[in-house]
Amino acid sequence: MTIIQTTSSTTNKVLNYPLNTWYVAAWDHEVTRTLISRTVADKPLAIYRTEDGRPVALADACWHRLAPLSQGKVLTRDEIQCPYHGIVYNSAGRCVSMPAQETINPSATVPSYPVVERHRFLWVWLGDATLANPDTIPDMHQMDHPEWAGDGLTIPVTCNYQLVLDNLMDLTHEEFVHGSSIGQAELSESDFEVTHDDTTVTVSRWMHNIDAPPFWLKNMRDKFPDFTGKVDRWQIIHFEAPSTICIDVGVAKAGTGAPEGDRSQGVNGYVMNTITPETARSAHYFWAFMRNYRLESQLITSQLRAGVSGVFKEDEDMLLAQQTAIDANPDYEFYNLNIDAGGLWVRRLIERMLEAEGRPVSAGRAGRLSTAN
Amino acid sequence: MAATNIEVWQRATVVESVLVAANIRRIVLAPALPKRAEPGSHIDLYTTITGERQKRSYSVVDSTEDGTRVAISVLQAPLSRGGSIFMHGLQPGDTLEITQPLQNFPLRVGAPSYVLLAGGIGVTAIVNMARVLKSLGASYTLVYAARSRERMAYLPELLALHGDNLRVHIDDEGSELSVADLVAGVDPAAELYMCGPIRLMDAVRRAWRDREVNETNLRFETFGNSGWYDPEEFIVRVPRLGVETRVPAGRSMLEALEDAGVEMMFDCRKGECGLCEVKVLALEGAIDHRDVFYSERQQHAAEKICCCVSRAVTSATGLQADAARGGPAILTIGVS
Numbered sequence: 076m077t078i079i080q081t082t083s084s085t086t087n088k089v090l091n092y093p094l095n096t097w098y099v100a101a102w103d104h105e106v107t108r109t110l111i112s113r114t115v116a117d118k119p120l121a122i123y124r125t126e127d128g129r130p131v132a133l134a135d136a137c138w139h140r141l142a143p144l145s146q147g148k149v150l151t152r153d154e155i156q157c158p159y160h161g162i163v164y165n166s167a168g169r170c171v172s173m174p175a176q177e178t179i180n181p182s183a184t185v186p187s188y189p190v191v192e193r194h195r196f197l198w199v200w201l202g203d204a205t206l207a208n209p210d211t212i213p214d215m216h217q218m219d220h221p222e223w224a225g226d227g228l229t230i231p232v233t234c235n236y237q238l239v240l241d242n243l244m245d246l247t248h249e250e251f252v253h254g255s256s257i258g259q260a261e262l263s264e265s266d267f268e269v270t271h272d273d274t275t276v277t278v279s280r281w282m283h284n285i286d287a288p289p290f291w292l293k294n295m296r297d298k299f300p301d302f303t304g305k306v307d308r309w310q311i312i313h314f315e316a317p318s319t320i321c322i323d324v325g326v327a328k329a330g331t332g333a334p335e336g337d338r339s340q341g342v343n344g345y346v347m348n349t350i351t352p353e354t355a356r357s358a359h360y361f362w363a364f365m366r367n368y369r370l371e372s373q374l375i376t377s378q379l380r381a382g383v384s385g386v387f388k389e390d391e392d393m394l395l396a397q398q399t400a401i402d403a404n405p406d407y408e409f410y411n412l413n414i415d416a417g418g419l420w421v422r423r424l425i426e427r428m429l430e431a432e433g434r435p436v437s438a439g440r441a442g443r444l445s446t447a448n
Numbered sequence: 449m450a451a452t453n454i455e456v457w458q459r460a461t462v463v464e465s466v467l468v469a470a471n472i473r474r475i476v477l478a479p480a481l482p483k484r485a486e487p488g489s490h491i492d493l494y495t496t497i498t499g500e501r502q503k504r505s506y507s508v509v510d511s512t513e514d515g516t517r518v519a520i521s522v523l524q525a526p527l528s529r530g531g532s533i534f535m536h537g538l539q540p541g542d543t544l545e546i547t548q549p550l551q552n553f554p555l556r557v558g559a560p561s562y563v564l565l566a567g568g569i570g571v572t573a574i575v576n577m578a579r580v581l582k583s584l585g586a587s588y589t590l591v592y593a594a595r596s597r598e599r600m601a602y603l604p605e606l607l608a609l610h611g612d613n614l615r616v617h618i619d620d621e622g623s624e625l626s627v628a629d630l631v632a633g634v635d636p637a638a639e640l641y642m643c644g645p646i647r648l649m650d651a652v653r654r655a656w657r658d659r660e661v662n663e664t665n666l667r668f669e670t671f672g673n674s675g676w677y678d679p680e681e682f683i684v685r686v687p688r689l690g691v692e693t694r695v696p697a698g699r700s701m702l703e704a705l706e707d708a709g710v711e712m713m714f715d716c717r718k719g720e721c722g723l724c725e726v727k728v729l730a731l732e733g734a735i736d737h738r739d740v741f742y743s744e745r746q747q748h749a750a751e752k753i754c755c756c757v758s759r760a761v762t763s764a765t766g767l768q769a770d771a772a773r774g775g776p777a778i779l780t781i782g783v784s
Contacts, residue, residue, distance in 0.1 A: 165664055167664065180720050181552075181553075182720060
């Protein structure tokens with residue numbers, strides 16, 4: 076028998092982020108012929124779309140004097156111009172014009188990062204480009220599948236991305252943070268099951284024969300207008316490394332076979348979450364709520380987006396307060412509860428990715444992350 | 449790529465030095481601060497030439513995944529400025545001051561197809577690119593040209609790895625490279641990466657421009673160390689400062705001017721940035737432009753030159769016998 080020793084995760088209160096992976100940089104509709112600036116994993120990016128519709132992510136600093144290219148102009152074809160001295164780059168990040176000279180310095184390039192448009196998002200790869208395989212983009216197919224409808228938003232969160240992952244991997248907090256919408260005591264009282272493989276973690280929880288909380292009662296009545304009575308409720312949390320969590324959620328009339336697989340007497344949603352580290356202490360939290368019933372109703376889409384947005388505002392306030400308390404108490408450790416099993420598997424998978432890249436797992440106590448590699 | 453090119457100087461130990469072709473040594477270094485070398489990267493290092501520290505750049509031929517071993521290869525040129533003699537004298541256990549791998553010649557992943565062109569010792573910049581393209585399953589052709597077979601480093605290894613993707617051109621075996629045919633046959637969407645002598649690179653740049661394909665798909669790197677003519681000793685004069693000095697064959701004009709106490713402005717010292725530009729006031733002889741800063745038009749006009757790499761020679765045919773007068777070329781310049 077082999078005893079495999081693994082290091083404790085508890086001390087990494089501010090987790091570093093892997094670079095050899097895909098992160099969402101923007102919603103597809105944000106990427107246009109007007110430049111935007113967005114920082115992903117401490118790298119400022121200038122993001123735009125070429126004349127023929129291809130998305131581009133260049134480093135947001137001119138080769139010459141590092142002026143932000145995102146403040147420049149989109150030109151014809153695939154080109155953009157630095158706002159300071161007019162140096163022009165193409166979508167490969169190669170200088171095509173130096174206004175003050177007849178030739179182009181062969182070293183005049185800015186990094187152009189691999190990008191893929193998928194699941195209504197623009198995904199960017201900031202690590203070793205030779206490893207960038209689009210097949211490893213997380214499965215978020217409900218985002219643009221004909222059997223699903225819905226929409227979402229972006230939350231700028233001022234905390235380490237891992238705190239958002241922790242939040243989503245353990246939903247017992249709903250009873251206390253979201254008491255008026257989705258929270259109920261049965262969340263903490265019911266049993267849950269955790270499984271994992273090399274890149275995913277799944278946490279499943281079923282609550283049988285309970286009252287539907289207000290959010291779910293409304294959804295049930297959107298599909299079954301006369302519904303009253305008890306429900307069976309499920310939350311199946313699918314994590315895909317390093318920072319995507321799609322949660323299969325829903326309720327069905329109690330005892331109609333939902334736990335066994337027949338969800339026809341219920342309503343089903345998918346909470347789509349992908350969290351992009353911006354800095355050690357901030358993240359872009361992209362989310363959407365997709366449903367597989369009443370697909371024709373834009374009213375329900377708008378109501379769900381507003382409703383979930385209100386729920387997530389409660390999370391945002393808690394995460395900010397938590398990050399502030401973490402930074403104010405540098406000498407105190409995290410302790411873990413049994414309910415943290417899913418979140419701790421997440422941390423372990425991310426730490427393995429960081430170790431494989433030869434980068435530190437902790438982002439330290441203050442300041443920017445170390446990006447030594 | 450400025451952010452990735454902040455130099456981190458460190459000690460490195462020579463762990464191996466072997467001849468891999470006539471006058472070419474493969475030197476494997478163990479850096480104190482290992483960092484993986486991307487394709488197209490180089491290291492800077494300090495040589496010691498007659499007691500003086502001089503910086504040189506060498507492409508990384510290959511490295512281990514974790515960067516604990518970095519291989520370069522050095523041609524001992526007959527007209528070396530002294531750096532290659534120093535490098536060839538290194539023994540296992542010797543130490544050097546080097547930088548981490550620096551990147552001025554990045555390989556872009558995702559082009560529809562690639563042509564890699566290596567001329568002579570220029571193969572050192574290309575070996576790692578070819579290996580990466582092979583492992584990515586990319587569509588690529590590797591073209592390796594040289595004057596003779598015994599001067600071709602890594603030829604057996606490249607043949608074994610790249611098979612039919614490798615095309616070899618050897619002057620003295622009658623299979624010399626036709627630049628016109630090469631460029632004409634390149635797919636219009638392909639990217640061509642090249643490293644080699646300046647005559648070869650100038651010819652490819654001209655053919656590429658004439659073909660009016662995307663100019664940025666032609667990628668090259670030059671360390672400013674080859675010219676159209678063999679280097680000769682010449683005389684440089686700066687009338688405003690009352691300076692006249694000799695530029696030995698093994699020294700650049702910029703170095704000679706600095707030696708003579710002229711305060712010079714410069715940056716790249718490899719003929720790319722144009723900061724070391726000087727005005728040509730008078731010339732006895734011809735200019736050997738070795739930079740990539742000036743356009744062909746500007747080089748023909750010869751009103752200004754990059755003194756970090758370009759030189760004066762006695763005659764434009766490159767033959768001393770054709771010189772209009774005896775003695776070395778004389779270049780009179782104005783400096784900023």
